[in-house]
Amino acid sequence: MRVYLDNGATTRTAPEVLEAMKPFFLEEYGNPSSIHTFGQVAREAVENARSVISKSINADPKEIVFTSGGTESDNIAIQGVARALPGKHIITSSIEHPAVLETCKALEHKGYKVTYLKVNRFGLMDLGELENAITKDTILVTIVFANNEIGTIQQIREIGVICHKHNVYFHTDAVQALGKVPIDVKSMNIDLLSASAHKLHGPKGVGLLYVRKEVKLEPIVYGGGHERGIRSGTINTAGIVGFARAVELSEQPNNMVKLRDKLITELIKIPETFLNGHPTQRLPNNVNVSFKHIEGEGILLHLDARGIAVSTGSACSSLTLQPSHVLLAIGLRPEDAHGSIRITLSRYTTEEEIDYFLDSIAPIVKRLREMSPFKGE
Amino acid sequence: MGLYSDEVMAHFTHPKHMGKLKEFDAVGKVGNPVCGDVMYIYIKVKDNKIADIGFETMGCAAAIATSSMVTELALGKTLEEAKKITRDDVAKSLNGLPPVKMHCSNLAAEGLRNAIEIYEKKVKG
Numbered sequence: 001m002r003v004y005l006d007n008g009a010t011t012r013t014a015p016e017v018l019e020a021m022k023p024f025f026l027e028e029y030g031n032p033s034s035i036h037t038f039g040q041v042a043r044e045a046v047e048n049a050r051s052v053i054s055k056s057i058n059a060d061p062k063e064i065v066f067t068s069g070g071t072e073s074d075n076i077a078i079q080g081v082a083r084a085l086p087g088k089h090i091i092t093s094s095i096e097h098p099a100v101l102e103t104c105k106a107l108e109h110k111g112y113k114v115t116y117l118k119v120n121r122f123g124l125m126d127l128g129e130l131e132n133a134i135t136k137d138t139i140l141v142t143i144v145f146a147n148n149e150i151g152t153i154q155q156i157r158e159i160g161v162i163c164h165k166h167n168v169y170f171h172t173d174a175v176q177a178l179g180k181v182p183i184d185v186k187s188m189n190i191d192l193l194s195a196s197a198h199k200l201h202g203p204k205g206v207g208l209l210y211v212r213k214e215v216k217l218e219p220i221v222y223g224g225g226h227e228r229g230i231r232s233g234t235i236n237t238a239g240i241v242g243f244a245r246a247v248e249l250s251e252q253p254n255n256m257v258k259l260r261d262k263l264i265t266e267l268i269k270i271p272e273t274f275l276n277g278h279p280t281q282r283l284p285n286n287v288n289v290s291f292k293h294i295e296g297e298g299i300l301l302h303l304d305a306r307g308i309a310v311s312t313g314s315a316c317s318s319l320t321l322q323p324s325h326v327l328l329a330i331g332l333r334p335e336d337a338h339g340s341i342r343i344t345l346s347r348y349t350t351e352e353e354i355d356y357f358l359d360s361i362a363p364i365v366k367r368l369r370e371m372s373p374f375k376g377e
Numbered sequence: 378m379g380l381y382s383d384e385v386m387a388h389f390t391h392p393k394h395m396g397k398l399k400e401f402d403a404v405g406k407v408g409n410p411v412c413g414d415v416m417y418i419y420i421k422v423k424d425n426k427i428a429d430i431g432f433e434t435m436g437c438a439a440a441i442a443t444s445s446m447v448t449e450l451a452l453g454k455t456l457e458e459a460k461k462i463t464r465d466d467v468a469k470s471l472n473g474l475p476p477v478k479m480h481c482s483n484l485a486a487e488g489l490r491n492a493i494e495i496y497e498k499k500v501k502g
Contacts (some may be wrong), residue, residue, distance in 0.1 A: 295413050297437035301389065314413055314437070321477065323413065338413035371395055371441065373417045373433035374410070 003353045006309045007199075007285060008148055008176065008344035013242070014201035020245040021203065024238035032235045033226065042237045049244030056247050057193065058184040059210050065227045066240050069207035070175035071099040073194030076209055076220055076231060077171045078103045078142055081192070082112065083218035087139035091115045091168075093125050094329040095152075096144050099194075100173055101325075104142075113137070121331050122278040123152030127162060134166045145174035145193075146181060149313060149326040149342060150277030151286025153181060160189025169215060175199055175207075179250030180284055191215050197239065201346070202246030206239035254347035256284040259354050263287045263343060266358050270365055276327060276340060285345040288313075290327075290336045293375055294368040299341055302364040308357055313340040381438060382472040388442035393449050398431040403499065405492030407484045414440045418447070418488035422496055427451050427459050432485070439474055439482035443467050447485035456493050462486050 004012070024045065030038025032046050047061065054061040067073045078090070078100065092104050094116045104114045115133045117125045130141065141163050146153045156172060163170035171192035174183060179200035185193060193210040197203055211217055211230060223232025264275055264287055272292040291299065296312030303310055313324030314337070323337035332340075343357070369375045379386070401419040408415035414436035421429035430452050432444040446467050451459045464483045468474045474483060 293435060295436050295440075298389070298441060301386075301438050305390065321412075333411075335410035335413065338410075371392065371433060372435040373406075373415055374435055 001307050001353075001356055003308045003356055005343045005345065005349070005353070005357060006311050007346040007349075008342060009311060010198050010204065011201045011346050012348065013198075013203055014246060014249055016249060017202055017242045017245045021238040021242040024241055028237070032237055033224065042235075045241050046235055046237055049240045052244040053208065053247050054210075056183070056251075057178070057210060058186050060213070062228070063185075063210055063213060065209045065211055065230045066235060066243075067207040067209055067231050068205055068236075069198070070097070070173065070194050070196035071207075072231075073196070073207045073209040074099040074142075074171075074173055075103050076217070077192040077194060077211075078107070078140065079220045080217040080230070081140045081169055081171070081215075082107055083220070084216040085139040085169075087137045089113045089115070089135055089137040089139065091117065091130065091133050091138060091141045093117045093119060093143050095119050095123055095147050095150075095326045096142070097148055097173055097175070100142055100144070117143075119152075119329055122281070123147055123150050123326070123330050124278065124281070125154065127155065127158050130159060131162050131166075134162070134168055138166070138168050140169045140171060142171040142173070145172045145177040145183070146283045146286075147277070147326060148176045149324055150288045150330065151176075151283035152278045153177070153281050153283065156190070157188045163191075164189045176283060176286075179247060180256075185210055185212070192217075197243035197246055200246050200250045203239050203242045206236055206243045208243070250347075252347065254284075255351075256345050256347060256349065259345055259349055259351060260284060260287055262351075263345075263354055263358070264289075267361070270362055273365070276330065276332065285349075287343040287345075288340060289343075290332065290340040291365050291369075292336060292339060293372045294365065295338045296341050298368050299339075299361075299364055302368070303357075303360060306360045308360060311342045311344075313342065314338040380475055381442070382474075384470070384472040385438060385442040385474065388445040388471065389438040392432075392441055392445035394431050394445065394452070395433075396431050397433055398429055401429075401431070403492045403496035405488040405490065405495060407488040407491060408436070408440075410435065413437065414482050414484060416440065416444050416484055416488045418444070418485065418492045420451075420489075420492045420496060422456065426453060426455050432488075437478070437482055439478040440484070442471055443474075443483050443485040444488070446470050447489050451489055456497070460490055460493050462489060 032043040178195040197206040276288040296314030327337035398419040
């Protein structure tokens with residue numbers, strides 16, 4: 001049995017998405033910037049896709065800029081605002097994706113001041129602390145919509161209100177949220193929003209940045225002036241068409257919440273096991289648990305031998321040899337961060353697969369604990 | 378395919394001499410839970426030779442495989458021979474380790490040496 005439970009990393013491309021994309025490789029391959037019919041057919045497909053996607057987040061089509069993915073979108077948002085505005089202060093959180101954290105760090109090296117807001121043990125930041133951190137020099141608040149590791153969903157609407165009140169741009173990385181959590185950029189006071197197609201059964205290599213009309217942004221890549229001049233480069237017609245189809249499909253009903261809650265209920269029955277993240281305010285497809293006294297890579301490889309794919313916050317799985325910065329930020333001891341695994345579902349996940357996973361995990365944890373010097377201490 | 382050699386995976390999935398010895402003369406402890414790798418190497422000594430050996434390890438696949446391999450290499454050796462086992466010997470016997478694992482997870486040889494030194498101090502003292 002092959003069971004894919006790492007949908008936070010990437011997802012299977014939906015067959016309907018692939019079908020929607022195919023004509024734009026084989027027949028309608030024109031450049032959307034060309035004025036001949038080949039080009040205009042492609043242009044129309046891109047604009048239809050833009051319209052579908054913009055509706056799903058209550059934006060205007062003109063406010064959607066297509067990119068190569070979440071990382072590029074985050075970079076354009078943060079660097080683009082920094083280039084456009086005179087202020088030198090940015091506020092973010094300690095649990096951001098590296099695409100945001102590393103961009104902020106790069107700006108720090110260039111003389112910007114960056115505030116990294118702390119989070120509580122559930123991964124939520126304090127709205128009062130956010131408001132206190134805003135100064136006259138603040139140009140941008142960038143906060144992840146839903147965390148990729150622990151699944152905690154931030155109080156986006158409230159953060160938007162605070163930013164709006166102080167006239168500071170609000171960017172959110174919604175790469176994990178789009179297609180899983182309702183997003184309304186207008187009512188949530190969001191100025192900039194990043195998303196990526198491959199997290200919701202779309203193709204890899206396509207993303208978007210929502211840029212509210214009034215937002216001032218300088219490009220970080222120069223060229224032919226595509227996408228309102230914000231993101232030059234030939235438009236990825238097939239990918240964008242696939243992205244829109246993926247967004248449409250994500251509105252279908254699914255049983256992720258039910259399966260997620262079954263997983264949580266059963267996993268925390270294993271002794272010395274605890275849930276990371278918020279018990280309810282979390283992504284419908286995310287479970288993150290720590291098993292004390294053992295290490296995540298070993299769990300991952302034993303599961304892999306049984307055909308099951310998950311991920312871990314252990315240092316041993318990272319090139320930096322540091323345990324997950326997110327798990328440390330919510331107050332986990334490093335040794336408990338090492339013993340964490342993340343299980344991320346998709347709308348294709350079945351109850352049979354969850355049962356197979358649950359049957360597999362308990363004996364693996366038991367066996368690794370028998371091997372560990374810390375059992376029973 | 379995969380991060381690890383077949384030999385590492387074989388020792389990871391079927392480790393040799395796993396567990397604390399019922400009777401032992403010394404235990405070597407290396408590693409740090411903060412780093413995610415901790416190894417305890419237990420030895421029983423008879424006629425100046427490693428007569429029995431066992432390990433307990435918390436750590437990644439490389440940590441478990443190197444622990445298992447060091448017990449294989451040391452069993453039956455004289456204390457002098459066993460002390461000469463290096464982390465490179467362990468890695469070679471496992472047909473190599475990923476470079477990133479050479480330092481953090483390949484502590485088993487130090488654990489063994491630590492156990493032997495504790496034993497020798499105990500006998501002399």
